[in-house]
Amino acid sequence: MVEIGIQTKNIVFDDNPEVGFRLMRESGFSCCDFSLNSYLINSLLYQSQKNDFFDYSVTDFEQKFMLHKEAASSSSIKIHQMHMPYPNYVPNASEAFNNYLREVVAPKSLQICNFFDCRYIVMHGFKLARQLGSEELEWEKTKEFIEFLAPMAKQLKVTLCIENIYTSIGNHLVEGPCCDVRKAVRRMEEINQKYEAEVLGFCFDTGHANLVGLDFEEFLTILGGHLKVLHIHDNDGIKDLHQIPYTFSRSRKNKSSTDWEGFLRGLRANKFAGVLSFETAPVLSSFPDAMKEDVLKLIASVGKYFQSELNKNG
Amino acid sequence: MIISSSSRAMVDVRYPNQGLSDISKAGINSIMLDMSMYFDLDAFGTQEYIQACQLCWERIDHFVEICNEQKIEISSIYAPRIIYNTVKVNMLEEQLKLAKISIDLARRVHCKKVVIDPIVFGFDLLDLYKINEKFYLELAEYIGGDCIRILLKNMCRNHNGNNIRGICSNPKQVVEWLDCFNSSVGKNQFGFCLDVGICNLVGQDIYSMVSGLVSNLDVVMIREGDGTNDANLLPFSYSLFGQPQTDWLGMIRGLRTINFMGELVFMISDTVSTFSILLRPSLYLLVKSMGDYFKWQIEMEQILSKYSKIVLFGAGNMCRNYLKCYSNKYPPLFTCDNNSKLWGTSFCGLEVKNPEELLKLSDDTGVFICNLFYREIKEQLISMGVNNIEFFSDEYLPTYYFDRI
Numbered sequence: 001m002v003e004i005g006i007q008t009k010n011i012v013f014d015d016n017p018e019v020g021f022r023l024m025r026e027s028g029f030s031c032c033d034f035s036l037n038s039y040l041i042n043s044l045l046y047q048s049q050k051n052d053f054f055d056y057s058v059t060d061f062e063q064k065f066m067l068h069k070e071a072a073s074s075s076s077i078k079i080h081q082m083h084m085p086y087p088n089y090v091p092n093a094s095e096a097f098n099n100y101l102r103e104v105v106a107p108k109s110l111q112i113c114n115f116f117d118c119r120y121i122v123m124h125g126f127k128l129a130r131q132l133g134s135e136e137l138e139w140e141k142t143k144e145f146i147e148f149l150a151p152m153a154k155q156l157k158v159t160l161c162i163e164n165i166y167t168s169i170g171n172h173l174v175e176g177p178c179c180d181v182r183k184a185v186r187r188m189e190e191i192n193q194k195y196e197a198e199v200l201g202f203c204f205d206t207g208h209a210n211l212v213g214l215d216f217e218e219f220l221t222i223l224g225g226h227l228k229v230l231h232i233h234d235n236d237g238i239k240d241l242h243q244i245p246y247t248f249s250r251s252r253k254n255k256s257s258t259d260w261e262g263f264l265r266g267l268r269a270n271k272f273a274g275v276l277s278f279e280t281a282p283v284l285s286s287f288p289d290a291m292k293e294d295v296l297k298l299i300a301s302v303g304k305y306f307q308s309e310l311n312k313n314g
Numbered sequence: 315m316i317i318s319s320s321s322r323a324m325v326d327v328r329y330p331n332q333g334l335s336d337i338s339k340a341g342i343n344s345i346m347l348d349m350s351m352y353f354d355l356d357a358f359g360t361q362e363y364i365q366a367c368q369l370c371w372e373r374i375d376h377f378v379e380i381c382n383e384q385k386i387e388i389s390s391i392y393a394p395r396i397i398y399n400t401v402k403v404n405m406l407e408e409q410l411k412l413a414k415i416s417i418d419l420a421r422r423v424h425c426k427k428v429v430i431d432p433i434v435f436g437f438d439l440l441d442l443y444k445i446n447e448k449f450y451l452e453l454a455e456y457i458g459g460d461c462i463r464i465l466l467k468n469m470c471r472n473h474n475g476n477n478i479r480g481i482c483s484n485p486k487q488v489v490e491w492l493d494c495f496n497s498s499v500g501k502n503q504f505g506f507c508l509d510v511g512i513c514n515l516v517g518q519d520i521y522s523m524v525s526g527l528v529s530n531l532d533v534v535m536i537r538e539g540d541g542t543n544d545a546n547l548l549p550f551s552y553s554l555f556g557q558p559q560t561d562w563l564g565m566i567r568g569l570r571t572i573n574f575m576g577e578l579v580f581m582i583s584d585t586v587s588t589f590s591i592l593l594r595p596s597l598y599l600l601v602k603s604m605g606d607y608f609k610w611q612i613e614m615e616q617i618l619s620k621y622s623k624i625v626l627f628g629a630g631n632m633c634r635n636y637l638k639c640y641s642n643k644y645p646p647l648f649t650c651d652n653n654s655k656l657w658g659t660s661f662c663g664l665e666v667k668n669p670e671e672l673l674k675l676s677d678d679t680g681v682f683i684c685n686l687f688y689r690e691i692k693e694q695l696i697s698m699g700v701n702n703i704e705f706f707s708d709e710y711l712p713t714y715y716f717d718r719i
Binding site (some may be wrong): 007091128129130131132133134135164166170171172173174175179180182210211212213217237248249250251253255256257258259262281 | 439516517522540555563564660
């Protein structure tokens with residue numbers, strides 16, 4: 001049976017992780033998506049800046065995160081998936097900076113993932129199609145990055161999950177890496193065959209898919225068993241807002257403008273048996289703190305609705 | 315490559331003379347006849363629709379007659395269609411009838427291309443291939459031995475106000491469909507029309523779409539939009555933060571990659587409708603310039619390949635960009651610059667010479683201006699007596715990833 005999860009960002013805090021994990025459990029979640037990306041934020045990286053978080057040793061990380069691991073365990077929250085910091089490559093940054101992202105941040109992220117007994121780590125493909133001239137050439141660069149990590153992923157039994165993401169033209173958010181499901185499937189199969197292990201899987205992000213008009217049902221159906229994890233959130237089809245499903249309507253009928261029925265049909269066709277994981281951290285910073293538990297319960301109840309709809313049809 | 319414009323909004327249904335005359339005077343000599351001007355399927359079943367159908371041939375004949383007078387070629391015909399966000403109803407029979415009428419007209423005016431939208435509305439998604447196969451093969455049979463190509467088009471669908479990619483929006487799927495249809499009729503009768511506006515509406519990677527269609531692409535409909543609403547705006551006329559919202563770079567790169575030789579159609583009915591009728595002649599002149607510009611950009615490599623030798627003018631960023639993108643395939647002999655301090659020096663490994671050296675070039679050498687002061691330099695070169703003057707542009711380079719060089 002599918003389970004329900006949510007990202008740790010804006011719920012679990014380093015000073016007392018137990019409170020956050022307990023809140024998750026009490027709100028109706030059984031799994032979480034560990035937001036490792038919160039420790040090295042993307043806005044800094046895009047400016048070729050970083051903090052010293054990943055300068056620490058794996059042993060240091062294990063000490064730091066032991067508290068989180070125990071708190072999750074005591075609250076019966078499974079760390080099902082993790083988000084690697086992104087971007088993994090900054091086009092205008094120095095070679096040394098990009099080497100740091102590749103050779104320090106990414107491998108340590110995998111080791112932290114393994115420390116949490118988490119089997120899936122979500123990563124973003126490089127956004128280089130406009131610079132290089134084509135999506136195919138862009139993928140070659142992402143593939144080099146994946147192949148650098150693949151032996152370690154195989155050894156640790158961690159699956160790197162590529163995610164459908166967007167890029168922008170002017171103010172318009174458009175298709176970015178991993179939005180062509182047919183290509184994605186072919187590429188995942190090639191890499192997994194090469195390493196004789198499931199080193200590469202897919203994270204389907206509903207919000208990003210909605211922004212670029214992907215047909216959820218078709219995408220999930222074609223993705224098949226390569227679908228490992230989900231990022232569930234909603235938006236208005238224009239901006240990446242990470243809101244609760246069913247939030248937006250764009251017609252006078254006032255029906256949800258995001259195709260959640262297609263999402264459920266797609267998950268059924270996919271025979272998905274993983275975690276319905278919500279990536280809705282901005283909702284929590286938007287609502288007053290006093291309402292956090294109520295908001296989390298609402299998100300969990302959307303998850304329960306999805307769960308019941310999926311169970312209804314076997 | 316043919317540059318044309320859709321008749322929609324540019325030409326009055328009842329009185330086509332003035333619109334076609336304006337188009338002709340602007341130098342646009344090809345038109346896509348949009349049959350929806352005569353058959354508004356959204357009004358299907360109403361008295362207006364029936365009346366319009368009764369009058370259609372009289373009106374179409376008049377349109378064709380004026381086109382002949384103005385020497386405007388009907389380069390393609392766009393069959394009447396249901397707009398993508400209409401109330402979903404099954405109008406297959408009517409669509410088939412109108413597609414046949416469009417084919418009849420193509421025969422009469424010797425037009426070789428008819429764009430016919432796939433059937434989308436009123437059927438289950440899973441049944442769409444079979445429905446369309448039957449629909450298109452019936453049309454192919456109707457065409458018989460005539461040399462008329464049927465062009466399918468990319469579609470999007472509407473989910474409660476949101477745009478979702480519809481059938482024929484994946485190039486692999488399109489090529490599969492076309493191969494099957496062509497194989498069934500035993501000839502290359504089916505091709506494709508890409509609506510860039512639809513690609514933009516669903517945030518598609520236009521380069522991947524175009525390059526994936528390869529030789530199947532016959533017509534490209536170009537229009538600007540805000541990425542959210544289905545608008546028919548003049549390219550470059552909607553921008554935010556100084557940038558257009560449509561991926562023109564991807565389109566141009568893609569069309570270059572497949573060496574596109576088909577028809578580029580301006581679909582700008584919203585822009586045209588907004589402009590005063592008094593301003594439209596000026597607008598059409600801009601459309602003509604824009605068409606020439608797109609053609610020139612898309613054919614950049616063909617222009618370079620026209621010359622056995624190439625010389626550049628300008629020793630700055632544009633020259634550097636030329637060298638990074640084209641120096642292997644089209645190596646220049648040297649560059650020149652009006653700045654005498656640079657003469658005899660080297661720029662990115664290329665010798666910089668006095669422009670006077672251009673007078674010693676052989677007739678098979680093209681002189682490419684790599685400087686933003688195009689017109690000024692062109693005048694200088696003409697006054698010097700230099701031949702084969704061309705412009706180079708780094709606005710839509712094949713790559714911007716220069717670290718590798």
